[in-house]
Each structure stands twice: as structure tokens, then as C-alpha cells.
Amino acid sequence: MAVEASWWSHPDGATGHGPGFRLPPGRLPPGRQPAAPVDQLPGAEPGSAPPCVRRSRPAVRIAVCAVLVVLCAGLLGGGVGAVVQGTRQGGRITLHPVNDVGLRRDPGSTAAVVRAVLPGVVYLRVGVAGSDSTGTGIVLDGAGHILTNNHVVAPQGQPGRITVTFSTGQEHPATLVGRDVDSDLAVIQVKGVAGLHPLALGSADRLQVGDPVVAIGAPFGLRGTVTSGIVSARDRPLTSGGTNAGAGLAYLDALQTDAPINPGNSGGPLLDAAGTVVGINTAIRSADSDSSDPFGAQDGAGSIGLGFAIPVDQALRVAEQLINTGRAAHTVIGTTLDLTYQGGARLLGAPGGDTAALRAGDIVTAVDGTPVTSGDDLVALVRGRRPGDTTVLTVQRDGTTLEVPALLHSTPRAGSADSA
Known part of the structure; x- marks a missing residue:
């Protein structure tokens, strides 16, 4: 015989025989009989x-x-x-902070590095055609030479009125010493300023992907902003600028970093863990698909973790030339390129002399192992190297892959888009 079961909230069941609980008569459904005791x-x-x-x-x-x-x-x-x-405490509650015993910092910490280098970072305001733009720079020497980006001092293609603000808040006017569109670098100078703090200049050659780096600048005008990250990639060929940015087209053999870089960081230092300058922050990749400004100068542009810096080795070569002669030479192989070709850099002209091993029609697919997908890539990678060095080009010729050494030269003329 099946027994019908029901769940109740009282241990004595529906009948309420236990103490303190009684189910009133008449509350059972019609025809339902009370349960037996x-x-x-x-x-x-x-x-x-x-x-x-x-x-x-x-x-x-x-x-x-x-x-x-x-x-x-x-x-x-x-x-x-x-x-x-x-x-x-007389009925009142007082909250006490802990002491700072646990806040002792190692001399090599990021905070110690930043504290040491901040006096050598300056902030630039450039006035052009009634509007101001901002950027950052680094002090090179006691003579007041400051290194920054060309697109900072010439945001619309022409140099503007430059004011330098130091970490102390002091402001001084600056004059343009020289600028180079192709490398997007410029040197300015302040005079009559004592107590300058030149930054220690290192080398990007010793960096490895994953090394920690720190960026300092004035993103959106916020001076003294510090961000940190790692080196994301090396030898990243990058073409930036052009008519939309107004500062000219630059070819960069760039360091890539995920340290947040935003508009106003341009020209500021990228530092290694020892506090030496390894790059000049220059460009960002914006998430705005409608943005035509690779420098990220538009108000809507911001960091998405893709920042690019000019290796300090290249920056120093250009800065020395700008200080000494007012202009910079460029590193070339000595050939012209077919800019319509994709899948490598197709040579239209064969260089002579020490690079005679190259031929017209050769397709360069790598420079020292770094892939080349276009003529712009080849130009950027070559200009990031030192004149007099020999680079190894991976070349496709008549279906055969060759490794061709090429001696790099220096040319005093301004580079063009179709020459490498």
C-alpha cells in the first residue's frame, strides 16, 4: 500500500501534536482526514x-x-x-595609520629610478597658428640641448614657438637647433639655465623582449606621468606621420612597448631598469579605426598597449649631426624600390660598389632575420642601422633564396619614399 508523503516545516507534521504548534480545525482540504496520531x-x-x-x-x-x-x-x-x-578615548573612536616600516624601497626600485631621472625630463608647449600642442623632451648636456620629436616642435609641418617647463616648474623659451623629418627627431636649446640634469644614455642593442621599461612624459598635458611595462618587440618597422599629421613621413626601426604612451608622451624617455635612456617615445597605435593620425595626437586617441620608441642609438646619431651641422644624413643601401609590390621589397635599381651582389628584380624578404613585407619595411630597417655596417639581406631571386651581405652607406640628401 502506497503511502502519500508531504513535507512540513514542523517536525511533528501536519497534525501539530508537538508542543507549541496546533493546526486549527477546518484548515485541511475538503475530504482530507486528519492524520492518525x-x-x-x-x-x-x-x-x-x-x-x-x-x-x-x-x-x-x-x-x-x-x-x-x-x-x-x-x-x-x-x-x-x-x-x-x-x-x-572618552567615547570617541580614533583610527591610527600603520607606520611606514614596510615601505622601505630598494635603491634599484622603479620609484628610485624615477626620482633620479625626473629632473632631466622636460615638458614642451609649442604654439602654432594660435593653438598650443604639448610634448616631452630629455636634457642631453649642460649646454641646454634637449632631444625631442620633430612632430612635437613642428606639429603642423612648421616649427612653432617653444616653451620648456622643467620639473621644478620653471619655464624658459627654447630655440630650434635642427630637425629631421625622416627620423622624426629634433634638437632644441635653452640658454642661460643653470643646474641642468642630463640623463644617462644607454643602448637599445642590449635589450631583450620582456625586459622592464619605464616611460615618463606629459600625456594630455599631465606632466611627470610615469608608466611602466616591458619591451614587447624589437626591430618593428614603422611608418608614421605624413600629410595628415602635418609633420612629414618618418621611417622608424622601432622598439615596441606595452608601457602606456598617450598624446603628450612624444619625445620623452623610455628607460631601462637601471634608469638609462634606451628609446625616445614617438608613436602609438590607436584603437580608433577612423583615426588617420599614427602619432595619436587627436584628442580621442589613447593607449591600447601598443607604443613605439626610437632606439636611443639611432636617436644619438641624429642628435649629434643636428647639433654639429643642423641636418642629419640617412643610412641607405643605394637602390630604388617598387612601392606597389607586396610580399617583400622589390628592387628596381641595382646598387653598385660593395653591394653589387644585389640585382634589379631581387625581392628582399628579411633584414638580419627581421621579416620585410613591403618597401617601407626595408627603408625603416635600413635607416635604423649605422652607416658602415654590413647587413644581411634575405633575397628571393628566380625562385631561389639567397643570403646577400650589403654594406650600408650614408647619404646627406633627404630620403625619399622609394629609395633605400
């Missing part, structure tokens, strides 16, 4: 409770008592604590 169930002794009830009641009582003990102890402890606190 427990002692009248088959096999039950008169006056007995169901086995499940006999086992559960002591456990319930123990659990309830335990909860009450814990609550009473907590309330008593909290009450005593409140009384003691109120007694000691």
Missing part, C-alpha cells in the same frame, strides 16, 4: 514518536545551543571592546 501508526508503541523525530530532536537542541553560545560570546566580546575603547 503517532502512537496509532502500524507497529508504533503507544505514546512514542517516529524514529526520525527521536533521533533529530537532541541534534537540533545541541545545534541551537551552540549557535546561541557563539552569538553571546561575540556580543559580549564586542561589547567589552567597545566599552574599553570608549573608556580609553
Whole structure:
């Protein structure tokens, strides 16, 4: 015989025979008979409770008592604590900060590096055609030479009125010493300023992907902003600028970093863990698909973790030439390129002299192992190298892959888009 089961919120069931609970008459559904008393169930002794009830009641009582003990102890402890606190402080609560024992910093920490280099970072305001733009620069020497980007000093293609703000807040006018569109670098100078702090200049050649780096600048005009990250890639060929930016087209053999770089960081230092300059922050990749400004100078552009810096080795070569002669030469192989070709850099002209091993029609697919997908890539990678060095070009010729050494030269003329 099947037994109909029902769940109730009281251990004595629907009949309410237990103390403190009674189900009023008439509350059962029509035609439903009251359940038989427990002692009248088959096999039950008169006056007995169901086995499940006999086992559960002591456990319930123990659990309830335990909860009450814990609550009473907590309330008593909290009450005593409140009384003691109120007694000691006259009924008022005072919060005390911890001491700074745990805030001791290692001399090589990021905070120590930043503190040491900040005096050598300056912030630029450039006025052109009634509007101001901002950027950053680094102090090169005690004579007041400052290195920055060309697109900072000439945001619309022509140099503007330059004001330099030091970390102390002092402002001084600056004059343009020289600028180079192709490398996007410029040198300015402040005169009559004492106590300058030139930054230590390192080398990007010793960097490895994953090394920590720090960027300092004035993103959106917020001077002294420090961000950190790692070197994401080396030898990243990059073409930036052009007519939309107004500063000219630049070819960069860039360091890539995920240290946040934003508009206003341009021209500022990228530092290694020792606090030496390894790059000049120059460009960002914006998430705005409609943005035509690779420098990220538009108000809507911002960091998405893709920042690019000119290696300091290349920057120093250009800076020395600008200071000494007012202009910079460029590193070339000595050939012209087919800019319409994709899948490598196709040579239209064959260089002579030491690079005679190259031929017209050769397709360069790599420079020292770095892939080349277009003529712009080849121009950028070659200009990032030193004149007089020999680079190894991977060349496709008549279906054969060749490794061709090429001696790099320096040319005093301005570079063109179709020459390398």
C-alpha cells in the first residue's frame, strides 16, 4: 500500500501534536482526514514518536545551543571592546595609520629610478597658428640641448614657438637647433639655465623582449606621468606621420612597448631598469579605426598597449649631426624600390660598389632575420642601422633564396619614399 508523503516545516507534521504548534480545525482540504496520531501508526508503541523525530530532536537542541553560545560570546566580546575603547578615548573612536616600516624601497626600485631621472625630463608647449600642442623632451648636456620629436616642435609641418617647463616648474623659451623629418627627431636649446640634469644614455642593442621599461612624459598635458611595462618587440618597422599629421613621413626601426604612451608622451624617455635612456617615445597605435593620425595626437586617441620608441642609438646619431651641422644624413643601401609590390621589397635599381651582389628584380624578404613585407619595411630597417655596417639581406631571386651581405652607406640628401 502506497503511502502519500508531504513535507512540513514542523517536525511533528501536519497534525501539530508537538508542543507549541496546533493546526486549527477546518484548515485541511475538503475530504482530507486528519492524520492518525503517532502512537496509532502500524507497529508504533503507544505514546512514542517516529524514529526520525527521536533521533533529530537532541541534534537540533545541541545545534541551537551552540549557535546561541557563539552569538553571546561575540556580543559580549564586542561589547567589552567597545566599552574599553570608549573608556580609553572618552567615547570617541580614533583610527591610527600603520607606520611606514614596510615601505622601505630598494635603491634599484622603479620609484628610485624615477626620482633620479625626473629632473632631466622636460615638458614642451609649442604654439602654432594660435593653438598650443604639448610634448616631452630629455636634457642631453649642460649646454641646454634637449632631444625631442620633430612632430612635437613642428606639429603642423612648421616649427612653432617653444616653451620648456622643467620639473621644478620653471619655464624658459627654447630655440630650434635642427630637425629631421625622416627620423622624426629634433634638437632644441635653452640658454642661460643653470643646474641642468642630463640623463644617462644607454643602448637599445642590449635589450631583450620582456625586459622592464619605464616611460615618463606629459600625456594630455599631465606632466611627470610615469608608466611602466616591458619591451614587447624589437626591430618593428614603422611608418608614421605624413600629410595628415602635418609633420612629414618618418621611417622608424622601432622598439615596441606595452608601457602606456598617450598624446603628450612624444619625445620623452623610455628607460631601462637601471634608469638609462634606451628609446625616445614617438608613436602609438590607436584603437580608433577612423583615426588617420599614427602619432595619436587627436584628442580621442589613447593607449591600447601598443607604443613605439626610437632606439636611443639611432636617436644619438641624429642628435649629434643636428647639433654639429643642423641636418642629419640617412643610412641607405643605394637602390630604388617598387612601392606597389607586396610580399617583400622589390628592387628596381641595382646598387653598385660593395653591394653589387644585389640585382634589379631581387625581392628582399628579411633584414638580419627581421621579416620585410613591403618597401617601407626595408627603408625603416635600413635607416635604423649605422652607416658602415654590413647587413644581411634575405633575397628571393628566380625562385631561389639567397643570403646577400650589403654594406650600408650614408647619404646627406633627404630620403625619399622609394629609395633605400
